[in-house]
Amino acid sequence: xxxxxxxxxxxxxxxxxxxxxxxxxxxxxxxxxxxxxxxxxxxxxxxxxxxxxxxxxxxxxxxxxxxxxxxxxxxxxxxxxxxxxxxxxxxxxxxxxxxxxxxxxxxxxxxxxxxxxxxxxxxxxxxxxxxxxxxxxxxxxxxxxxxxxxxxxxxxxxxxxxxxxxxxxxxxxxxxxxxxxxxxxxxxxxxxxxxxxxxxxxxxxxxxxxxxxxxxxxxxxxxxxxxxxxxxxxxxxxxxxxxxxxxxxxxxxxxxxxxxxxxxxxxxxxxxxxxxxxxxxxx
Numbered sequence: 001x002x003x004x005x006x007x008x009x010x011x012x013x014x015x016x017x018x019x020x021x022x023x024x025x026x027x028x029x030x031x032x033x034x035x036x037x038x039x040x041x042x043x044x045x046x047x048x049x050x051x052x053x054x055x056x057x058x059x060x061x062x063x064x065x066x067x068x069x070x071x072x073x074x075x076x077x078x079x080x081x082x083x084x085x086x087x088x089x090x091x092x093x094x095x096x097x098x099x100x101x102x103x104x105x106x107x108x109x110x111x112x113x114x115x116x117x118x119x120x121x122x123x124x125x126x127x128x129x130x131x132x133x134x135x136x137x138x139x140x141x142x143x144x145x146x147x148x149x150x151x152x153x154x155x156x157x158x159x160x161x162x163x164x165x166x167x168x169x170x171x172x173x174x175x176x177x178x179x180x181x182x183x184x185x186x187x188x189x190x191x192x193x194x195x196x197x198x199x200x201x202x203x204x205x206x207x208x209x210x211x212x213x214x215x216x217x218x219x220x221x222x223x224x225x226x227x228x229x230x231x232x233x234x235x236x237x238x239x240x241x242x243x244x245x246x247x248x249x250x251x252x253x254x255x256x257x258x259x260x261x262x263x264x265x266x267x268x269x270x271x272x273x274x275x276x277x278x279x280x281x282x283x
Contacts, residue, residue, distance in 0.1 A: 009236075009268075013037045013089050017152050019130075019137055023084040024077070032074045032220060034233065036240075038090045038105050040159070041065040041075075042130065046083030049076045054184050054219045056175040057115050062123055063173075064116040064159065068105045070233040072219075072226070086130055088155075101156035104163050111185075116162050117170045129155045179204050180218045183211070187227060191234055192253040195227045228263050235260065236275065245272040 010033045032051075041050065043059045050057045050065055052073040057065060067073050069092055077083050094102060108114040118126065129151055136148035186203050187195055200223065201208045215223045231252040238248035249260035264272055 009034055009036055011035050011037070011089065013091055016091050016095060016149070018089045019133055019152075020087045020089075021084075021134055022087060023082055024079065030074050030077075032072050034070050034072050034229075035067070035089070036236070037069050038092060038102070039067040040088040040090070041067065042086045042088075044084040044086065046081050046085075047078040048083055048085070050074075051076065051220065052114065054176065054180050058173050058175075059115075060117065060173075062118070062127070064118070064126075064162075066104060066108050066114045066116075066159075068109055070230075070237075072221075072229060074220075086134075088152075098153060098156075101153060101160060104156070104160050107163055112163065113166050113170070115170050115173055116159070116166065117173065118162055122162070126155060126158050129158065177214065177218045179206060180215055183215065183223075184219075184226075187230060191227075191231055192251065195253070197223050229267070231260075232263060232267055235264070235272075239272055239275050248272070 013036075041059075042064055043061055045061055048059050050059060050067075050073060052065075052067055053071050059065060090102070092102070092105075093099065133148055133151035133155065136144050136151060139147075182204050183200055186200065193199075197208045197212050201211045204211065206214070212223055215221075215226070219226060221229075231254055235245075235248040235252035235254070238251055239245065243251075245260075246257055249257050252260070254260035254263070261272070264270075268275075
């Protein structure tokens with residue numbers, strides 16, 4: 001598995017949403033990372049596997065993968081053929097009473113399926129929506145922004161309806177280790193608790209050695225690296241909300257402010273006071 005000692009935040013989003021149409025024909029080296037916004041990935045061609053929070057997703061063209069903000073992930077791409085995809089970034093808060101359309105991301109945070117494989121008869125509809133959204137986003141004609149947002153909202157309605165109709169995880173498309181998934185769920189629900197290897201080994205009834213070895217094999221990170229990154233993500237959310245750094249450090253579960261400051265500087269190469277507020281932050 002992969003050994004990446006530093007997991008960082010990638011990308012920044014100042015608008016409500018942004019759609020990208022990307023195509024690669026050379027080898028990609030993408031480390032584990034996360035975003036301060038939600039993301040939807042739709043592969044159009046090529047072979048790609050997504051690793052998200054300890055789970056492996058084997059994607060096919062026109063699958064739909066949802067990745068929530070703060071979720072550590074990376075794609076593994078086989079570029080024996082071109083890899084083409086559409087990627088939609090979304091702010092965690094929508095305007096004009098449309099917030100309920102982000103329920104799809106609440107569902108994955110609650111353990112629901114994040115991978116959709118719509119039936120062939122459903123594909124033309126959302127393929128057309130993506131095409132119309134892309135055209136409207138790049139247009140400069142009168143009303144193009146309103147039109148783009150209309151297509152964006154229609155796409156979210158489609159996704160939510162598909163998720164509500166889904167019976168569970170797509171058979172054969174998801175690989176996960178139940179023990180490690182239990183550890184990940186526990187960590188994310190108890191960031192301020194004792195999350196040492198010794199304490200977590202008692203949660204899943206594994207020896208400390210086997211837990212650490214198995215965790216690294218599944219997630220590509222050491223247990224300590226994962227815990228620190230999740231605590232940093234929580235602290236950044238507190239800072240963006242206007243909270244003081246010392247309070248953010250404590251609520252995120254850091255044992256001391258110096259430990260928080262050291263981890264923050266190592267990951268973001270900045271001080272907490274330099275963090276820009278709002279959704280436009282790039283750290």
